[in-house]
Amino acid sequence: MKQQPITIRPIEEKDLPKLWELIYKDENPEWKKWDAPYYPHYAKTYDAFLKEKERWVRVEDRYAIDLDGRLVGTVSYYWEHRDSNWLEMGICLNEAENWGKGMGTIAFRLWMDHLFQTLPLVRVGYTTWSGNQRMIRVGQKLGMQMEARIRKVRLYEGIYYDSIRMGILREEWEQQLNK
Numbered sequence: 001m002k003q004q005p006i007t008i009r010p011i012e013e014k015d016l017p018k019l020w021e022l023i024y025k026d027e028n029p030e031w032k033k034w035d036a037p038y039y040p041h042y043a044k045t046y047d048a049f050l051k052e053k054e055r056w057v058r059v060e061d062r063y064a065i066d067l068d069g070r071l072v073g074t075v076s077y078y079w080e081h082r083d084s085n086w087l088e089m090g091i092c093l094n095e096a097e098n099w100g101k102g103m104g105t106i107a108f109r110l111w112m113d114h115l116f117q118t119l120p121l122v123r124v125g126y127t128t129w130s131g132n133q134r135m136i137r138v139g140q141k142l143g144m145q146m147e148a149r150i151r152k153v154r155l156y157e158g159i160y161y162d163s164i165r166m167g168i169l170r171e172e173w174e175q176q177l178n179k
Contacts, residue, residue, distance in 0.1 A: 001110040006103055007066040008075055008110045010058050018071045019056060019064075020049045022094035031094045034132050038156045063114075065093065065107045072098050075111040077124075089115065089126050091138075105138050112142065116173055125167030129154045139166035143176050 001008050011019065023029075027043040056062060065073040073093040080086040091108050093099060115124050125147065128135040131154070139146075144166040152160035 001114050003106050003110055005068045006106045006110065008063045008107055008114065009066055011056050011062060011064045011074070013053070013057050015064055015071050016050065016053060016056065017046070019074070020044075020046050022071070022073070023092075024049050029094065030096050031092060034135070035092050036129070037131075038129070038154045038161075063111065065091075065103070067098070067103065072103070073107070075107055077115065085119065085121050087115070087119070087121065087124065089124055091126075100134065104134070105141050108138055109142055112168070112173065113177075116170055121170060123167050123169050124173075125165060127163060127165050129156075130162040130164055131156060131159075136164055136166070142168065143172060144168045 024042075024044045024046075027041075029041070032041045061078065062074055062076040064071050065075060072095060073091065075089065075091045077087045077089040080088050089108075089111060091104055091111070093104050093107075112124055115121060125144070126135075126139070128139075130136075130149075136146075145168065146164060147167045148163075148165035150163040150165075153163050154161040
């Protein structure tokens with residue numbers, strides 16, 4: 001799936017060194033300040049990362065975000081409740097120089113389209129926190145609704161933030177595509 005110059009694609013074994021560098025090389029990476037910073041992040045050695053490569057390579061629930069042939073992040077999903085086809089998706093653009101340029105919106109649009117085309121979903125959505133206004137705007141640009149705001153449940157650096165759940169129904173997504 002491609003929208004110039006962004007592609008989302010399955011992660012290949014050749015991507016593992018770059019993925020490790022983006023995600024696990026540093027103890028306190030800049031991207032973690034925005035991606036659920038209230039959960040701990042731990043650096044790991046490349047050898048330790050390679051021991052879990054089956055969680056990354058050619059899996060259906062995690063794809064690479066490719067910018068002109070260079071891996072810059074990932075999109076993913078997990079089942080909130082598989083029996084009712086309820087999944088939540090995620091995105092991480094790991095390098096600050098790629099933020100604020102619309103790449104996340106494009107990658108998420110491609111990912112949502114892929115999920116609706118390949119899975120029997122009624123809805124897709126994601127959860128973020130009120131401290132990540134860029135992520136909330138991505139959802140709004142994609143036609144998503146704020147479905148829930150759970151107030152003051154995310155503690156980060158001594159401040160309580162809201163948990164924000166965004167979502168879109170299949171029929172709303174298809175209506176946007178037909179405009």
